[in-house]
Amino acid sequence: MTSLVFYTNPMSRGRIVRWMLEEIGQPYETRVLRWETGDTKSPDYLALNPMGKVPTIVHDGVVVTECAAICAYLADAFPQAGLAPPVHSPLRGPYYRWLFFGAGPIEQVVGAKVAQFEPTPEQQSSLGYGSMAHVLNTLETAVADRAVLAGETFTAADLYLASHLSWGMNFGTIEKRPAFETYAERHLQRPAARRADEIDDALIAEAQQNT
Missing domain, CATH: 3.40.30.10 (Glutaredoxin)
Structure with a gap:
């Protein structure tokens, strides 16, 4: 088992x-x-x-x-x-690309914003993410008018990026843009996403009652 x-x-x-x-x-x-x-x-x-x-x-x-x-x-x-394209599918390329765009540039630029770090133009050239504008504009191009990022079906890359966008827009670390809101909301309506939220929200409520 x-x-x-x-x-x-x-x-x-x-x-x-x-x-x-x-x-x-x-x-x-x-x-x-x-x-x-x-x-x-x-x-x-x-x-x-x-x-x-x-x-x-x-x-x-x-x-x-x-x-x-x-x-x-x-x-x-x-x-x-x-939740992932087959191993030898060419769709594995965009799947990995956007999954790790979330783990790399998005995580880095959000962390920099929380730390109130604004890179100078000279520093941007040596940073993996460049700047907030670079990251968000690239991401907006990726999700605008597209339901999913790799092929025609939802994958773990969509889950990961929709999570980051939702979290970031809710807490003010990612700028709200119509393309981001449409993309994230579409995936947050999935039954599994709703179940997950219900489970974790219940755990938060339980912890608050016990304090």
Whole structure:
């Protein structure tokens, strides 16, 4: 029997992986790690993820960290869910491109904004993301008037980017643009996305009641 354990906190990027887990439709065990009790810094958890962050999954003994890596891994581990193009398909190119655009430039530029770091024109040439304008304009071109990013079906790349756009627009780290809102909202209406939100929102409500 497959063993799939998910370490998360409902107020973290773990929500992205929760959605992915609901999409693949396989049974999994959730272990909620609480910030206030230092769960992510315990020796047992640091042995799995030395960064002391969530999310992490353990699938049949295989440890995977980093949201984009987890999404890519799960899509390949459970191909019946149809969340990645076949390995030898040319659609694998845009699928990887946009999945890791989210993990690279988007993550970097949002982190820089939170840190209130504005690169100079000289610095932009040596940064992987360049500038906020470069990243958002590139992403807008990718999602404008397109339902999905790779072929004709929803993939883990769409899940990952829709999650980032939704989160960023809600918290003001990504500028609201009509193309972003249309793209993200389309995918957030998926049944698996709604189930994932219900689960994590319930966990947040439970934690608040217990404080």
